[in-house]
Amino acid sequence: MFKTHQESNHTTLAKSLAEKVREFVDEQIVPNESLLSKDKNIAFLLHSGLISKARSAGLWGLFHPLPYGGKIASLEDYLLVAEQEGRTEFSPTIFGSDTTLDAHMLFKFGSDEIRENFLEPLVSGTAIPSYGMTEPGRSGSIPALITTSAQLSNGNWVINGRKWFISNIDRATFTTVLARTADNGESLNKSLSMIIVPTDTPGFKIERQIRIMGSDLSQGEISFVNVKVPEQNLLGMCGSGTFLMSQRLGLGRLLRSMSWLALAQRCMDLMGARINSERGKIARLPEKQLIRQHFVNVYEAIASARELIRLAAKSIDAQFPNDIEINVAKLAASRALCIASDSAIQLYGAEGISELTPLSGISRIARASRILDGTAEALVSSTGRRLINFYKENQAYQFI
Numbered sequence: 001m002f003k004t005h006q007e008s009n010h011t012t013l014a015k016s017l018a019e020k021v022r023e024f025v026d027e028q029i030v031p032n033e034s035l036l037s038k039d040k041n042i043a044f045l046l047h048s049g050l051i052s053k054a055r056s057a058g059l060w061g062l063f064h065p066l067p068y069g070g071k072i073a074s075l076e077d078y079l080l081v082a083e084q085e086g087r088t089e090f091s092p093t094i095f096g097s098d099t100t101l102d103a104h105m106l107f108k109f110g111s112d113e114i115r116e117n118f119l120e121p122l123v124s125g126t127a128i129p130s131y132g133m134t135e136p137g138r139s140g141s142i143p144a145l146i147t148t149s150a151q152l153s154n155g156n157w158v159i160n161g162r163k164w165f166i167s168n169i170d171r172a173t174f175t176t177v178l179a180r181t182a183d184n185g186e187s188l189n190k191s192l193s194m195i196i197v198p199t200d201t202p203g204f205k206i207e208r209q210i211r212i213m214g215s216d217l218s219q220g221e222i223s224f225v226n227v228k229v230p231e232q233n234l235l236g237m238c239g240s241g242t243f244l245m246s247q248r249l250g251l252g253r254l255l256r257s258m259s260w261l262a263l264a265q266r267c268m269d270l271m272g273a274r275i276n277s278e279r280g281k282i283a284r285l286p287e288k289q290l291i292r293q294h295f296v297n298v299y300e301a302i303a304s305a306r307e308l309i310r311l312a313a314k315s316i317d318a319q320f321p322n323d324i325e326i327n328v329a330k331l332a333a334s335r336a337l338c339i340a341s342d343s344a345i346q347l348y349g350a351e352g353i354s355e356l357t358p359l360s361g362i363s364r365i366a367r368a369s370r371i372l373d374g375t376a377e378a379l380v381s382s383t384g385r386r387l388i389n390f391y392k393e394n395q396a397y398q399f400i
Contacts, residue, residue, distance in 0.1 A: 010072070010073050010074065010077055011077055011080075013071065013072070013077075014072055014077035014078065014080045014081055015080055017059070017062060017071060017072070017080075017081050018080045018081045018083075018084045019084075020057065020058075020059060021059055021062075021081055021084040021085050021095070022084040022087075024053075024054065024057060024059055025084060025085070025087050025088060025091060028050055028053060028054075029050060029088050029090055029091060029094060030087075030088060032046055032050070032090075033088060033090065033358050034355065036090045037090075037355065037358075037361060038355075047090070047093055047094060050094045051093070051094055051096075051125070054094050054095055054096070055125070058071075059095060060095055060096045060125070061095075061096040061097075061099065061100070061103070061123055062078070062081055062085075062095070062096075062097075063075075063078045063081070063082075063097070063100050064096070064099075064100060064103045064104075064123050065103060065104060065107040067107075068103065068107065068119060068120070068123045069123050070103075074313070074317045075251075075254065075313035075314075075316050075317050076310055076313040076314050076317055078258070078313075079258055079306075079309060079310055079313055082097070082255070082258035082259065082261075082262060083258060083261055083262040083265060083306075084262065085097050085259075085262065086258060086259035086260075086261070086262025086263055087262045087263065087265060087266040087269075088263075088266065088358065089263065089358070089361050089362060089365060091262075092259065096125070097255070097259070098167075098168065099122055099123075099128070099129055100255060101248065101251055101252050101255055102122065102129035102131070102176065103119060103122055103123060104251060105176070105235070105244070105247070105248055106118055106119040106122065106235070107119060108247075109235050109236040109244060109247075110235060111232060113232050114196065114232070114233070114235065118174055118196055121173075126173075127173045127174060128168055128171050128172045128173050128174075129168070129172060129173075129174060129175075129176065130166050130167060130168045130169050130172035130174070130175045130176070130199075131166070131167070131175065131176050131248075132148075132163035132166050132175050132176065132177040132178065132222060133146075133163065133178045133245070134163060134164060134165050135147060135148060135161065135162055135163055135164065136162055136164050136221065143178075143188060143192060143241070143242055143245060144188055146178060146179070146180055146192060147161060147180065148160070148161025148162065148163065148177065148178070148179045148180065148224065149161060149179060149180050149181075150177075150179035150180070150181050150193065150195055151181075152181075152231060155230065155231050156228040156229060156230060156231060157179075157181075157195050157228070157229050157230075157231060157233065157234070158226055158227070158228055159177065159179055159195065159197065159203075159224040159226075159227040159228075159229070160224055160225060160226060160227070161179065161223070161224050162207070162221065162222065162223045162224070163175075163177065163221070163222050164210065164220070164221035164222070165210065165219050165220075165221075166219065166220050166221070166222055167218060167219060168218050169199075169206055169209075169218065169219070169220035169222060170206070170209060170218050170220060171218070172199055173198065173199055173200075174196055174197060174198045174199060175196070175197050175199060175204075175222070176194050176195070176196050176197075176235060177194065177195050177196075177197050177224070178192060178193075178194055178241055178245065179192065179193060179194075179195055179241075180192055181193040181238055181239065181241075182239060186239075188242060189239070189242050189243070190239035191239060191241075192239070192241025192242055192245075193234060193235075193236075193237075193238050193239055193240065193241045194234070194235040194236060194240075194241050194244050195229060195233050195234055195235065196229070196233040196234075196235060197224070197227060197229050197233070198229070201227050201228070201229060202227070202228075203224060203225045203226050203227035203228070204222065204223075204224060204227050205222065205223045205225070206220050206221075206222055207220070207221040207222060207223050208220060208221050212364065212368065213364045213367065213368075215361070215364060249373060249374070250316065250321045250323070250326050251316065252373055253326055253327070253329070253330040253373045253374070254309060254312055254313055254316065254326060254329060254330070256330070256333075256369070256372065256373055257305070257309050257329050257330050257332075257333035257334075258309060258333075260333040260334060260336070260337040260365070260366075260369050261302065261305055261306060261309060261333050261336060261337070263337055263340075263341070263362050263365060263366075264298070264301070264302050264305070264333075264336040264337045264339075264340035264341070265302060265340075266358070266362070267298070267337075267340035267341050267343070267344040267359065267362060268295075268298050268299065268302060268340055268344070270344050270348070270357070270358075270359065271294070271295060271298065271340075271343060271344050271347050272295075274344075274347050274348055275291060275295075275347065285347070291347070294343040294346065294347065295343075297339055297343065298336075298339055298340045298343050298344075301332070301335055301336035301339045301340065302336045302340065304332055304336070305329065305332035305333045305335070305336040308325065308328055308329040308332045308333075309329045309332075309333060311325050311329070312325040312326045312328075312329040323383075323386065324383055324386055324387065327374070327379045327382065327383045328383060330373065330374070330379060331376060331379055331380065331383075333369070334366075334369035334370050334376065337362075337365070337366040337369055338366045338367070338369070338370070340366075341359060341362045341363045341365075341366040342363070342366075344359050344362075345359050345360075345363060
């Protein structure tokens with residue numbers, strides 16, 4: 001199908017922005033990676049300075065909602081930019097891409113008051129979001145196990161419970177909390193809601209930071225003890241929590257997948273640099289068949305994941321999200337990153353598992369990718385069931 005003139009213009013803009021982002025990453029972020037990964041105080045100052053530079057260059061929040069400063073209209077076009085933004089693990093904060101999901105959720109489902117109080121500060125850079133779903137001792141992928149409660153009393157939601165593995169919690173200014181707002185007798189589709197809680201609200205507490213594979217990745221556990229927030233902090237409708245979860249997961253999985261794809265491409269670039277370096281030539285790496293096999297495996301995984309992500313993005317852009325395509329894209333992106341990071345580390349040897357390269361940090365993300373936003377096993381099981389059920393009523397699956 002041919003693109004319209006307007007669609008072509010949007011894609012041209014995305015390509016132009018992607019080039020600018022790539023240049024910014026190569027010149028401003030990559031040279032500072034070692035400092036960003038070592039000292040948290042230095043990293044904070046560097047992040048702040050780089051965020052300011054990204055804003056000044058017009059490269060911050062590129063996929064925020066268009067009425068709130070975003071510059072890219074479609075998720076498919078954003079893929080071109082995301083695979084440049086995400087080539088270093090430090091980019092999400094610097095380019096504001098780690099706020100994109102919350103920005104779209106607040107824009108799509110938030111009231112005018114929520115947009116004013118939370119979305120506008122978010123896109124201006126004065127507010128930082130987080131999301132509380134998973135609870136200690138319970139599977140985050142099973143909404144029926146949610147026990148955090150929110151009761152309406154005198155115009156306020158009173159929230160009690162605990163959440164953990166909350167991203168950005170050490171710097172977040174508000175948290176969107178998934179809580180039970182109805183008795184257990186109510187159906188699951190009507191018993192959960194999402195409520196926005198400023199982190200300076202009395203009764204809100206960061207219980208601890210949780211290190212991930214030996215590294216501080218701003219994950220933590222939080223508690224709510226009689227936390228009171230206004231009734232109007234409800235996101236969407238009361239009881240719409242499971243629906244909002246599905247909306248958040250679909251977009252969130254693709255945004256993460258784009259970031260993982262970018263890191264996989266970074267690994268492939270590092271492989272190419274190593275193989276063709278003087279050390280690589282001395283070791284005759286370009287001539288070795290197993291090295292070539294590594295390269296082909298990585299390329300195949302990235303190219304496959306990229307096309308699957310693009311197809312899934314088109315379904316979301318068309319407002320007919322296809323869960324099968326989204327889930328398979330997430331699985332493919334995770335697989336591509338795992339293959340690419342492992343292959344790159346193998347080529348770099350001891351340096352690959354040290355702080356001398358960015359590969360050790362990327363490998364942590366690769367391993368986590370098989371768990372975040374739904375474990376690989378859960379997605380394979382649910383997607384396989386959907387495909388099998390499809391054939392109960394159909395004879396052929398149309399890949400168009």
